[in-house]
Amino acid sequence: MIRMLLRVLGHRYSGPMRRTLALMTTTAVVEGLSYALLVPVLRALLGDAPGDARPWLGAFGAAVAGYAVLRYLSDLSGFRVGTALLRGVYHRLGDHLARLPIGWYGPARVGEVSALAGQGVLQAMSVIAHLLAPFVSAAVTPLTVVGVILVLDWRLGLAALAAVPVVAAIQILTGRATAAEDARRAARDREATGRVVEYLRAQPVLRAGGRTAERFQLLDDALREVQRASRRSTLATLPGALGLTLTVQAAFTAVLVLGAHLALDGRVGAAELLAILVLTARCADPLLSLADLGGKLRAARGELARLDAVLRTEPLPQPAEPARPAGHAVEFESVAFRHGGRTVLDGLTLSVPEGQRLAVVGPSGAGKTTLLQLLARFHDVDAGAVRIGGADVRSIGTAELMARFAIVFQDVYLFDGTIEENVRLGRPDATGAEVRAAAAAARLDEVVERLPEGWSTRVGEGGARLSGGERQRVSIARALLKDAPIVLLDEVTSALDPVNEAAVHAGIERLMAGRTVVMVAHRMRTVRHADRIVFLDAGRIVEEGGHDELLRRGGRYADFWNLSLAPAAGGRGRE
Template sequence: MIRRLSELLDREERGRLRRALLGTAVSAALQGAAFALLVPLLRVLLDGGRPERAWPWVAALAAVAVAHAVVTYPSVVAARNTGYALSRSLHDRLGSRLVRLPLGWFSGGRVGTVGRLVTYDVMNVMSVPAHLLEPLVRATVTPVCMVLVMLVADPRLGLAALACAPVIVLVHRVTGRLVQRAEHAADAAAAEAGARVVEFAREQPVLRAYGRTARGVREVDDALVAQRRAGRRMIRVALPGLAGFALTVQAAFVLLLLLGTHLAVGGTVDAPALLALLVLAARSAEPLSSAAELGAALRMAGNSVDRLQKVFDTPPLPEPDTPERIRDSSVRLERVSFGYGDEPVLRDFSLTVPPGTTTALVGPSGSGKTTVTRLVARFFDVWEGTVRVGGADVRRLAQQELMSRLTLVFQDVHLFDGTLEENIRLGRPGAGEAEVREAARRARVDEIAARLPDGLRTRVGEGGALLSGGERQRVSIARALLKDAPIVLLDEATASLDTENEAAVLEALEALTADRTVLVIAHRLETVRGADRIVFLRGGRVAESGSHDELLARKGPYAAFWSERERARGWRMRAVPQSEDERGRSCTTSS
């Protein structure tokens, strides 16, 4: 465990950990020496002789106690500082690693897993040097010192104590392994429960719209029940093991007591020496009893190290040693194949978006439209083929260089729990106040700010909960305007907005996409008529491409898709009367 822990520390922290371990070991040995001095001291005091002969032993005991205090203080401070430094280092490393992992890693129950990593697991690991090593070393070194003293004072009792050691070690190891396995299951259940609770809180609008209460959410209930069962299972496994270990330690002490009594009755050991040795045996039992709990905690910390190391070992998207430079704002995919599992989503896919043009991706759900934009932004690396931005393979670009040239605006907008201004400034943190306000004006966020008590300095709540969907989208576009990147990847953001917000967002998008290279995923076909080129995807391939009029004239897949959408739109128009006469006729008919 110490070796694995050292791998998580830098050179300075490893040196501090070694000093803490050495100091703790010396401190524990001094504590053992202090108790060893009780043997001659008690002999002098209890043999009926002159008490003044005890003063040298008292002086030696006092000297050892002072030395113990002098050694203990710096070792404890070093151990605590190592723990705090380890916590800071782990959080830094986790943050650096998470931002470099492929987006595909953040799926399923990863939200709960990451939450457990940065809280429970980091705290577990930092507690090893800060809180566990010192008592664990004492629980090991002090009893060893006392057994050595017993071997010197009375070899028979010392050998008896030594014979009990393998049994105690065996029970300790078995207990630790049982706790380790049970804790793995409990942690997995806790991570799953955490992910389900976060999902439950995040999806409250949908759940309430359909009348689903907490009692009725099966996924949350099942996850919490599984967590409770896993916790109980760990307790059922741990408690018998801990109790069995304590019983083994006490049984060993009773055996020593019986042996000592037998030797005293037989006259082969004097009573003062027996009393002193039994005091040592009793004092050894105390730290040994706590060793089981400390060992279980150490095993759980080892599990935490494994989980953290698994994240650190997950390969990030590789960065080139000699990165290329972006020459223009073109986007090109060349014979790309890629998927999220075993089945490919894109198959031999090629696409070219010339600089300063707008290309719209159209197609049925699952055809690979969103995947194309994710590959351009290098959220994943392709299986086969090449993705080029500005003429350079994205795998040969520094991530910072690539992202500085891209602006991403998607339907699922996330705002941080800060002010409107802070969320806009995320696009370019170094921007001046005038630039932030200009971006807000162009995205019509200033209209939102005018209705709020603190204007742009109004907090938007977690995830932007205090704003509507259209308002959140306007903030994200203001953020993109402030960034002012030459390439825009746009997952059309108006598909589910009301008329007022749709008009505002479309106006903001017009400002965002002017004179830029735009790759837009189109959900509402009416909005792509003006695109320079429309690419229709089907089954992960380009079925056809061209302008709107050209594709309609061909009467191919795009024309059929367009006709189907037009029929659906006409049905909606008939289903929702627009004029008063239509509403009146509808009411008359229904009556």
């Protein structure tokens, strides 16, 4: 576990951790050695001149005081290092997450990372502040005491030493026996948490279906599984705890019986025997605490393992000598991409000259959004190449690549700040006049005028205080302010009401003016004015051309177009 902890901390933060560990180990050794002074103290007290014990009592008191100082320093170091490393690990985790491909962040992954970055990191780093010192003391102090007993009497020392491998074996076997159960329990906890969120989100559906008094079966099942997993996890620890207790008691009994036998034969003095029994009894408490510490350490180890797995996830490789694109033309050359065990794009080739608009249409699951994601390098292709201005996106630095894109997706995420702060994310150094101009072009100024606090209105987490159309206007204003040469649009008007759709469409037209555009849309009216349209199905281009040309062919695109007109025609027939 210590190796994993050091790996998670990284080279920058492992140094203070090693020094703290060394101080804790020294403290535990000093504690064990201080007990050796009990031998001359008891020998003098039980001898003919009890007064001779005074200097030894002074030495024992000084040793205990020295141990107390070391214990204070080691505990203080543990708390300070734990706090510093907690901040350091958060920085390291944040820096690493910022380098991972955006495609890595699936819906389930976001929830997992959220839990890990919250309670997970705190629990993992609590090892340093709260568990490491007691664990080192419980492991090192008894070993030091056994060494002292070996020096006093090798026979009694061997009797005490015999318990060491048994205790170690019990701890190892208990850890192995409970690891699987702990993992299952953690999985059940995560599933139950997801079901709770699902239950809360499903309230409108459940109430609309008249199921307000009905229990949510999926949630009940998940909670029952958590209960079963918790019971199995607890039962898995019982043999280890019982075995540890029996081993410690058996070792003490063995030392007591053997010591009594040696004392009756005159081969060991009463003072030495009494001191050895005190030392042996002193070993029992830290050894017995290993059962409780082991459970806490295993729980923290599970979080460490999950944190380690995230930190060991390879980010997209960065070029040693970044290339600079010559222009803003877009090209896909024989691109193949697999995700989730299926082929999403298969040998796709297309190009978009600089300043032109490409519209991508097709059925759900055809790979349309993936096309945009590969262009922005959310993922790397499995075969072929994606180029911008003649340069492979894999050879362009991340900052340089992202500076060339203005991206507007259907699902807009806004940070819990003001409207102006969210717009300024497009270009933080923009002037107030530039922000207002971008907002006016996106017709966001109409929204701002309706809000009581205007530009200072806080949008809530994810933009929850704004409607979908209002969030889209913020997103378009942000993209306009960025003023990037390539625009990527993904279903930006598919779920908007007519008023917001008209406003967003006007903003999109301003955003696309004079730029290279790749757009994905279901609403066909947004693609008819594109310079070229490609129809994508099963990861392949089955048709391409202009709007009028594709209609004359009467193929898949024409079928889509006619279907999009059918609702409107039906509506006119009913009027």
